[in-house]
Amino acid sequence: MADLHIIVPGALETRTGGFIYDRRMVGELRAQGWDIAVHELPPGWPFADGAAIRGAEDVVAGMPDGALVVVDGLALGALPELARQHGERLSLVALVHHPLAAETGLSAATRDRLQRSERAALAQCKRVIAASAFTAHSLLDYGLDSEDIGVVPPGVDPAPLAEGSEGPGMRLLTVGALIPRKGHDVLFNALAGLPDRRWTLDVVGSETQDPRHATGLRRLCTRMQLDDRVRFHGEMDAGVLESLYQHVDLFVLPSHHEGYGMVITEAVAHGLPVVATAGGAVEHTLPSGAGILAEPGDVADLHNALARVMDEPHLYQQLADGAKKARGRLVTWPEAAAKLADELSRVTS
Known part of the structure; x- marks a missing residue:
């Protein structure tokens, strides 16, 4: 038995x-x-x-x-x-x-x-x-x-340090099913207000849990003229996702609520700095010094947080150093x- x-x-x-x-x-x-x-x-x-x-x-x-x-x-x-x-x-x-x-x-x-x-x-x-x-x-x-x-x-699994995209600009990654709680629309609106910065975004997550919402997110990107910057990958197996982690510069989690936020610790395990919204347990999950938080659902606040990390190299490096220090404590x-x-x-x- x-x-x-x-x-x-x-x-x-x-x-x-x-x-x-x-x-x-x-x-x-x-x-x-x-x-x-x-x-x-x-x-x-x-x-x-x-x-x-x-x-x-x-x-x-x-x-x-x-x-x-x-x-x-x-x-x-x-x-x-x-x-x-x-x-x-x-x-x-x-x-x-x-x-x-x-x-x-x-x-x-x-x-x-x-x-x-x-x-x-x-x-x-x-x-x-x-x-x-x-x-x-x-x-x-x-x-x-x-x-x-x-x-x-x-x-979390121990992971090698991310190598980064090596530019030009900043390559962002978000991981989570395309459902309303994950706040992708908030992220897209925040990024749409940064047309003069050099950035791209990789979106990884299931599009089958809420197909209508997933379709709406793709259409939102098209309306905002973000199709050349935002790449939708759908679900990825662990090996392919690991390869992607190696070649991004910043992890973003715009959720309205998380019971924990496992992807945050995965990002930190790779030494990636994090910009996230403080929905649910996120502010407790994100190690101190490894990222910055914005208010859940607040486009302007998330926009400002992303702009700071993109515009202030010393802040980005400070957060990256914080993530690298925190990874050994996970x-x-x-x-x-x-x-x-x-x-x-x-x-x-």
């Missing part, structure tokens, strides 16, 4: 932050000797259809009494009835990257429904694991006590998994 069951809201190989966290933790825990059964649900969470919900019910119903079961919050928050039915016989653990209601672009009614649903589901868990201290604090509004929540931030994936193992052991002890 498996030591641990992990339920993920789609294919474990999906290349987005939450799935990367889940996948890396599975791999590292297995390397540490855990016997893990991974259960992949159909995609579409938290707005999954009836068939997907029934599939989740079948998966959980087949688990033996007393099993230790970690459920990714993207699915668990939409399954309060399932959590209620099985919360007593299973050792349910929620893994929350960020609250469902924190997603950008939701109606007030949808946000309220998700809050109530997630609150009810979390109440049935033996323990809740948050991917950041910021997310853990936000979950106090969901009826949880601080003693109920463990904090296990993601790790938590590795084996270290993060060891912390997760400690949290899970608290449930079974």
